[in-house]
Amino acid sequence: MAEDQDRDEQIELIRRFRAGDEDAFRALLTRHGGALSARIKRNLPAKVARRVAVSDVLQESCAVAFRRREHLEIRGADAFRNWLLGIVDNKVREAVRNHAHVAARSAHREVSRHDRVDTG
Numbered sequence: 001m002a003e004d005q006d007r008d009e010q011i012e013l014i015r016r017f018r019a020g021d022e023d024a025f026r027a028l029l030t031r032h033g034g035a036l037s038a039r040i041k042r043n044l045p046a047k048v049a050r051r052v053a054v055s056d057v058l059q060e061s062c063a064v065a066f067r068r069r070e071h072l073e074i075r076g077a078d079a080f081r082n083w084l085l086g087i088v089d090n091k092v093r094e095a096v097r098n099h100a101h102v103a104a105r106s107a108h109r110e111v112s113r114h115d116r117v118d119t120g
Contacts, residue, residue, distance in 0.1 A: 010077040017080065018069050025066060032081045036061070036088050043092045052095045061088045 010031075016024035029036075040054045064087050065072075072083050 007077040010080070011074060014072065014074050014080050018072055018074070020069070022066075025062075025069075028080050029062065032084065033058070035081065036084060039085055039088055040092055043089065045096060048096050048099045051099045057088065057091050057095055061091045064091070 010028075013024045013028050017028055036058055037054055040057045041049075044052065044054065044057065061084065065084050068087075072079060
């Protein structure tokens with residue numbers, strides 16, 4: 001009985017989210033945020049994680065999700081979680097593409113702002 005009620009509540013939150021309800025979106029993120037963050041942390045290579053925070057990937061994923069919310073198909077209570085995990089996976093791959101090739105900068109190559117040559 002409680003399981004059915006939870007499932008129905010979850011589906012109602014998804015419907016409201018699709019309609020643009022920010023409170024429903026926050027409620028869904030509260031329910032699934034831990035799983036999303038864990039997935040990012042697990043899939044973000046260490047050399048990329050030094051440059052990109054888990055919270056940044058999650059925030060970008062949430063922005064995409066809210067913009068694309070009408071594309072979410074309600075196929076059960078886990079629809080939101082599974083859909084957002086797909087977006088998270090794409091954002092992790094994007095972070096890897098954008099940051100994995102960047103070599104760590106050497107401290108002796110850093111130039112303070114006041115020592116920098118004016119190029120303006």
